[in-house]
Amino acid sequence: ETGVTQTPRHLVMGMTNKKSLKCEQHLGHNAMYWYKQSAKKPLELMFVYNFKEQTENNSVPSRFSPECPNSSHLFLHLHTLQPEDSALYLCASSHGSGSWVETQYFGPGTRLLVL
Amino acid sequence: AQTVTQSQPEMSVQEAETVTLSCTYDTSENNYYLFWYKQPPSRQMILVIRQEAYKQQNATENRFSVNFQKAAKSFSLKISDSQLGDTAMYFCAFIPNTQGGSEKLVFGKGTKLTVNP
Numbered sequence: 570e571t572g573v574t575q576t577p578r579h580l581v582m583g584m585t586n587k588k589s590l591k592c593e594q595h596l597g598h599n600a601m602y603w604y605k606q607s608a609k610k611p612l613e614l615m616f617v618y619n620f621k622e623q624t625e626n627n628s629v630p631s632r633f634s635p636e637c638p639n640s641s642h643l644f645l646h647l648h649t650l651q652p653e654d655s656a657l658y659l660c661a662s663s664h665g666s667g668s669w670v671e672t673q674y675f676g677p678g679t680r681l682l683v684l
Numbered sequence: 685a686q687t688v689t690q691s692q693p694e695m696s697v698q699e700a701e702t703v704t705l706s707c708t709y710d711t712s713e714n715n716y717y718l719f720w721y722k723q724p725p726s727r728q729m730i731l732v733i734r735q736e737a738y739k740q741q742n743a744t745e746n747r748f749s750v751n752f753q754k755a756a757k758s759f760s761l762k763i764s765d766s767q768l769g770d771t772a773m774y775f776c777a778f779i780p781n782t783q784g785g786s787e788k789l790v791f792g793k794g795t796k797l798t799v800n801p
Contacts, residue, residue, distance in 0.1 A: 571729075571730060610793065611688070611775075611790075611791040611792060612775070612789075614788055617788070625788065657727065659729065672719070672734060673789060675721075675729035675730070677726065677727050678727050
């Protein structure tokens, strides 16, 4: 275990549904990330939060809406998704100190299927 | 654009043998960091090893070592005495930005390694 948990582990939703993915880190980190992992493609960075402030939005469609209420929790709110959004969504965290390049620690991911 | 290329989509090795996974990257930066991550079938991505570009000495972590060739922009991973638990997807990753804090990791597509008994 890396100290980063994600729920749910599996999710099936229709295109008109609204759902949320949750990530929690128990490492005392201040930076949190959302990645999308699709088959046969490199991991794609979606969002970065540092000290609860969003510092990166990698041209992600607005049907994905992140929320970071505190440094330990990160949510990804999903609405009106498309079948091509089906993927493994990974959360990660790092220290976020700003003084050195840090290792990111990943959660187990949420496998999302959009029907 | 910063890119990471892993030219071997799949590899297999016999238990106890040695295997090398290839990774090349493209950057104009002089200072950067390189990582190998492992993603077992349970899907939790874990760090295997990291290398700072300014260090000439290759990083090692127990059975895992790298061959870092900065001029060639090559960063291969060698796994010695392969074990069944090494079966996983292996991702090479690169951070082009030397600033601390939030880091934009650039990943390769991965190499699926199977260790056979």
